[in-house]
Amino acid sequence: MTETPTLATLTEEQLGELISDSHAFRNQPALRTCLFPPCMRQYDVISCMKGEAPPRPEWSGDGWRVLGSAALAGGGHICPEHVAIVTAHMARPVEVPNGRWMVACACDWMSRPQTYGGLLRPLWEEHVLTVTGALTAPPAVTEPSERLPLADHTEQTLADLYELLEDTDADREQTHDAARAMYKAWDWHRHALGGVSRAVVAVCNMMRTSADFLDHRDWMADRIDAYLWAVLIGFDDDTLTQVAATHRWDEHRVKYVREMRALLAPITTAPATDKES
Template sequence: MNRETRTPLADLTENQLETLYAELDAHRNAPQLRHCLIPGCLREFDAMARMAGDPPAQPSWSGDGWRQLGNGSVVPRNGRYVCPDHAELVIAHHARRVQTVSGRWTAACPCGWAAPSQRWYGLVAPLWEEHLLTELGDLPPAPPVTDPEHRTPLAEHTEQSLAELYDRLWDAETDSQEAREVARAAMLGYSLAVPALLGAKTSLEALRQRITLDSRDWTADKTDAWLYAVLVGVNCENTDEGHVHNDIDCNGDQALWDLGLQHDIPTDQVIRTGHLRWWVANAVKVAQQIEAGASDDS
């Protein structure tokens, strides 16, 4: 590194001092450009200016609309940043790095795409970049690895390529076994949870009917009011699109707060009561959806 020759204080002039300060400011405020992770994209932004809240030296270096990948993501060689032009694409195909049981690495995309397993996790990122370019339309879709027209002939195989082929087979066998175990666990959980949920729905609906048919004023007593708010609900629960809460067609969305004021209930308890009511209503709703699905299947 070449350093400027130090001028003794006795020989230093005002202009030289001003130049020294200017060079120091230039080094401290030098732009730190970050590039978009999409291969071929030339957009960049000034990270230093963004963190300092200052305008960038060039309008094209603005950080507005840029996104950053979080931990566990596949990190391409261009870094974790994605420009506004490609943010929607990357969010839709935000792949996570996954280590298989065999110790190899792959990437799982929300769209269903999965990278062929690799021995080193750093090789997964280029495969994800290729997937992004394919979704962007810059690359044609890759042929499936089982396509006979794209299989490697025996004469062209090497020990390494054959080892890779066996690794893929073993990974596929492991994935199939894991999938079967997950499916069995899911079915077992479903068989245990669904009857309990349907039974809870029946009980909750019976309690709701018993309360609503009772002629007493359920808002007069604090405990009765709490039971009514949790099991029946005091706020409007209409979720139809375009519905506007009002005091004529529904109870509005402030009835629970009014009940809390009536009985001098602390704010945190009112909020918790609203959460409890949501869980009760949601459990009944999910159970109804399960019943509707079962009736459609039959």
């Protein structure tokens, strides 16, 4: 067993080794691995942040990208070779009723609901590998053309049927809870939007009354008044062009006014009704 040298017995060679070890300990690389499943490339994030050369050339951070915490599994790092494929299939976790989770991919693929959130990333990795051709796509589940006679059933086939029945019951409950949640959200937004519509229509009616009967106010004279009228009630194309020229609105302001008016039009414009014949 090697004895620890003391200050009296410490040699210059041992002192140099201690200093070298201390520098290596303080400057340890912080390696990050690519998020793409089979890729084992790494880069030194500390050297990249400091703008220094990494300890090894293959640990360079040039071209690497970072996914934020909102992405699946809290984000990650992507090497330059796989930036395109990972970005095209960027996934996020989605919470569904009954405390389950599923993966929503940017390509519109979605996984089956899972009770354990730790399964989401493996499911996404399997999806990415299937898309790139590294894995063979599993066969689609189809209904059998003929029912298996009871005498031909085995313990395994019966277990599969019971498992499918349990999944169907769980899916039915989840569908019911999801439909109820969507109805509650729709009902709340319906009442909220109805109140907003009444308030905006009341303001528009007061503006029309002010222009026609009360004080014959000219809502085109002042730039703020003209802007409010253009957004809440709206001008025709010729009048809007005239107002824009009067108040020196550029094309971007005119485009913005048109967009805001289009958003409020369903609220402030009464729907057309068919006349009974």
